[in-house]
Amino acid sequence: MKIQIVTLFPAMLEGFFENSIMKRAVQSGSVEYEIIDFRSFATDKHQSCDDVPYGGGAGMVIKCDPLCNALDSIHAKEKRVVYASPSGKRLSQAYAEDLSKEDELVFICGHYEGIDQRVIDLYVDDEISIGDYVISSGEVSTLVIIDAVYRLIDGVISSESLSEESFHGGLLEYPQYTRPETYCSKDVPDVLLSGHHAKIGQWRLQKRLEKTLLNRPDLLETASLDVNSRKILNALKEHSAKGTGDDGCNEGY
Structure with missing residues (x-):
């Protein structure tokens, strides 16, 4: 399986792929990964990726342009795209098993108050919640989903252990x-x-x-x-x- 993660904070993710069972899965070729920093796709001189929400309210919202540009660079519309969000469907073992059957998955890491809804409308296939609570980092919730999924790929963990x-x-x-x-x-x-x-x-x-x-x-x-x-x-x-x-x-x- 190829996993591509679009994020503002690559350093939060890199260690996960370089240790333990995931490291062995990468070395064996069961998993291939790519981390894309969508700040580099921002179009203004300050490389800004967030702005105030229309209608008012606290916090900031991730903008369309840099995130969509990053997703287009990896042809995300041709793949299954997952966005971790407390507003999504609940993650379950059955859901993880379904995702593990894909050859490629793209993950969007939200932050702040979330991402512009138009990004979800245009690209996201699965909006997934890891539980009935809110955390500040989309990177953490994305890694929870990835960890639940990749270990179900054939050859990563023995079938006896999984059973x-x-x-x-x-x-x-x-x-x-x-x-x-x-x-x-x-x-x-x-x-x-x-x-x-x-x-x-x-x-x-x-x-x-x-x-x-x-x-x-x-x-x-x-x-x-x-x-x-x-x-x-x-x-x-x-x-x-x-x-x-x-x-x-x-x-x-």
């Missing part, structure tokens, strides 16, 4: 442990040390259901649950209704 993550199958991920076996008087659950793969699998399923029920019960309304999963979930709900708890080592479900 056990939060939201796969509509559930949150189970707890993870590593060495040492005891830390601050807290032990790794015995079942994870047993080497019994069937019991470990059952425990992990139980913990996924338990965490989802506690933190995101809304996900259970659309989750694809088999008979075994529904049996475990019903038992967890019964325990919750009775006010009883589970120490994380129960293998009986």
